[in-house]
Amino acid sequence: MRDAVTSLIRNYDITGRYLDRNALDSLKSYFGSGMARVQAAAVINANAADIVKLAGLRLFDELPELIRPGGNAYTTRRYAACLRDMDYYLRYASYAIVAGDTDVLDERVLEGLRETYNSLGVPIGPTVRGIQIMKELVQEKVAEAGISAAVVEQPFEYMTRELSEKDL
Numbered sequence: 001m002r003d004a005v006t007s008l009i010r011n012y013d014i015t016g017r018y019l020d021r022n023a024l025d026s027l028k029s030y031f032g033s034g035m036a037r038v039q040a041a042a043v044i045n046a047n048a049a050d051i052v053k054l055a056g057l058r059l060f061d062e063l064p065e066l067i068r069p070g071g072n073a074y075t076t077r078r079y080a081a082c083l084r085d086m087d088y089y090l091r092y093a094s095y096a097i098v099a100g101d102t103d104v105l106d107e108r109v110l111e112g113l114r115e116t117y118n119s120l121g122v123p124i125g126p127t128v129r130g131i132q133i134m135k136e137l138v139q140e141k142v143a144e145a146g147i148s149a150a151v152v153e154q155p156f157e158y159m160t161r162e163l164s165e166k167d168l
C-alpha cells in the first residue's frame with residue numbers, strides 16, 4: 001500500500017533518477033495540503049454514519065426501483081449490504097485522502113469488485129451514483145468546516161472512473 005511519497009520514490013527509483021523539479025513540486029503540494037487532508041479525514045470520521053445514511057436515502061429517492069421487489073437492494077439484508085458497501089467506499093476514501101494516493105483503493109477496494117458485483121447482479125451505475133452523492137456530502141461537510149473541498153475529490157472520482165470504465 002503506497003502513499004504519495006512512497007509512490008513517487010518508487011517511480012524515481014525504477015529509473016534510477018534523483019528527485020527532480022517535478023518530484024519536488026509534487027512533494028511540496030503533498031506536504032502543503034497535509035493538514036487539510038488530515039482535517040478532512042477527521043470531518044469524515046465525525047460524520048461517517050450520517051453521510052452514509054443520507055447518501056442511501058438520496059440514492060433510493062432518486063432510484064426507487066433499487067428497493068422495490070426485483071431491485072438489487074430489495075430486502076433488508078441487501079439494503080444493509082448496500083449501505084455497508086457505501087460505508088466501505090467512504091472509509092477507504094478517507095484513507096486515500098490522507099495518503100494522497102489511490103493505491104489503497106486499488107489494493108483493498110477495487111480489486112475483483114466488478115466481478116463480484118456482476119456475479120451478484122449489483123448494478124454499477126447506481127453504485128457510482130451513490131459514490132458521487134457521498135462525494136457531494138463530504139465536500140459540503142468539509143467546506144462547512146472551513147477546509148478546502150478540493151482535497152477530498154480525488155478518491156471518489158477515482159472509484160467512479162475505475163468502476164464505470166471497465167463495466168461489463
Ligand SMILES: CCC1=C(C)/C(=C/C2=NC(=C\c3[nH]c(/C=C4\NC(=O)[C@H](C)[C@H]4CC)c(C)c3CCC(=O)O)/C(CCC(=O)O)=C2C)NC1=O
Nearest residue numbers: 066072073078081082085088108109116120122126127130
Ligand atoms: C472493503 C472492500 C469491499 C467491498 C467494496 C465489498 C463489496 C461487496 N458487496 C457485496 C454485496 C452487495 N452489495 C450490494 C450493494 C448495492 N446494491 C444496490 O442495488 C446498490 C446500487 C448498491 C449499494 C450502493 C448489495 C445489495 C449486496 C448484496 C447482494 C446479494 O447478496 O445479493 C459483496 C458480496 C459479499 C457480501 O454480501 O458481503 C461484496 C464483497 N466487500 C468488501 O470487502
